[in-house]
Amino acid sequence: MKKKTIAVAIAMALTMVAQAQDYDYPYLAFQTADGAVKAVAVEALTLTFVNGQLVATNGDGNYSFALNDLSKMFFSKEPTRIADNLEDSVANEVEVFTVAGVAVGRFASVDAAKATLKPGLYVIKSKDGAYKMSVK
Numbered sequence: 001m002k003k004k005t006i007a008v009a010i011a012m013a014l015t016m017v018a019q020a021q022d023y024d025y026p027y028l029a030f031q032t033a034d035g036a037v038k039a040v041a042v043e044a045l046t047l048t049f050v051n052g053q054l055v056a057t058n059g060d061g062n063y064s065f066a067l068n069d070l071s072k073m074f075f076s077k078e079p080t081r082i083a084d085n086l087e088d089s090v091a092n093e094v095e096v097f098t099v100a101g102v103a104v105g106r107f108a109s110v111d112a113a114k115a116t117l118k119p120g121l122y123v124i125k126s127k128d129g130a131y132k133m134s135v136k
Contacts, residue, residue: 025075030056032069037132039076095125096133 027039045058054070056063096104096113099121107113110124110133117135124131 025077027076027078028056029074029076030054030063030065030070031072031074032065033071038063038065039078042075092126097123097125099123 026042028042028045029037029039031037040056040063041058041060043058045056048055048057049067052067054065054067056065093106093108094110094113095106096117098104101123104117104122105113107116113122113124114133114135119135122133122135124133
């Protein structure tokens, strides 16, 4: 059932790719079950299924996602950024939001936010940009 649901979602996404370009959404983002997000440019994008994998191909290359690990796809105006070392990327005051967009608060640093927050996935906004952060 999950494969059929994902297949229908992919078909709808393919239909909407052209519309996304018209509405200035140049990226299609893929989110996996662990919260990781990879955004790919929709220009010349093709989506295919091979051996339980969703393969997204465009002028930049091929990106594969296991269907059983794919949690959602969405169009975005900006490529999603995930920092390897968030503390080095964001060294100033940050605003923290849940993944649903609810503001959690302002903190002096990423470390101060991590010390206060409950385990979960959060969006960190600073003057340097927006990042995803996992608190364990």
